[in-house]
Amino acid sequence: xxxxxxxxxxxxxxxxxxxxxxxxxxxxxxxxxxxxxxxxxxxxxxxxxxxxxxxxxxxxxxxxxxxxxxxxxxxxxxxxxxxxxxxxxxxxxxxxxxxxxxxxxxxxxxxxxxxxxxxxxxxxxxxxxxxxxxxx
Ligand SMILES: Nc1ncnc2c1ncn2[C@@H]1O[C@H](COP(=O)(O)OP(=O)(O)O)[C@@H](O)[C@H]1O
Ligand SMILES: [Mg+2]
Numbered sequence: 001x002x003x004x005x006x007x008x009x010x011x012x013x014x015x016x017x018x019x020x021x022x023x024x025x026x027x028x029x030x031x032x033x034x035x036x037x038x039x040x041x042x043x044x045x046x047x048x049x050x051x052x053x054x055x056x057x058x059x060x061x062x063x064x065x066x067x068x069x070x071x072x073x074x075x076x077x078x079x080x081x082x083x084x085x086x087x088x089x090x091x092x093x094x095x096x097x098x099x100x101x102x103x104x105x106x107x108x109x110x111x112x113x114x115x116x117x118x119x120x121x122x123x124x125x126x127x128x129x130x131x132x133x134x135x136x
Contacts, residue, residue: 002132011039014131015046022118023051026073027101031109034122036081039129040107043120044077047105051075059107065097074102081108 003014022028032040041059048056053068053075060066060079068075076097083089089111098104098114106112121132 002130005129005131011043012046015043016050018133019047019050028103029114029116030105030118030120031116032105032107032120035124038122038124040122043131044105074100076102077105079107080111083111086111
């Protein structure tokens with residue numbers, strides 16, 4: 001499903017619908033694909049807000065992983081932009097995280113050897129953005 005968006009408000013609306021669809025699922029791997037600045041972190045922030053996470057920590061571009069808990073649900077937001085090899089992913093112990101039953105939002109997932117449940121693709125054109133959501 002492709003949505004064209006021109007404002008943050010529209011992104012927010014799509015995030016709300018998305019949050020409603022995933023809110024009762026406790027184990028989910030979501031890949032967020034798209035260039036720098038295409039809206040991955042913004043979308044994640046809105047979805048987390050709708051899932052009742054009030055302390056969004058921003059982009060984990062340096063921490064690599066931000067962790068949240070709501071009730072008993074664990075949620076991880078990863079940004080693997082700075083990782084440049086598959087070996088590094090193993091070395092930093094990224095695969096340990098996937099032993100958790102949790103929801104994973106992953107920016108720059110391309111080196112990761114796991115399969116997503118949902119792929120969200122973001123793109124940025126001159127006059128609009130697009131958000132494509134595919135359930136695998
Ligand atoms: N739908 C939108 N309309 C207008 N600006 C947006 C929209 N989505 C994101 N942005 C803006 O684009 C910039 C980069 O967004 P960000 O989510 O950090 O991108 P990414 O995580 O893909 O690098 C931010 O300033 C954000 O506010
Ligand atoms: Mg980002």
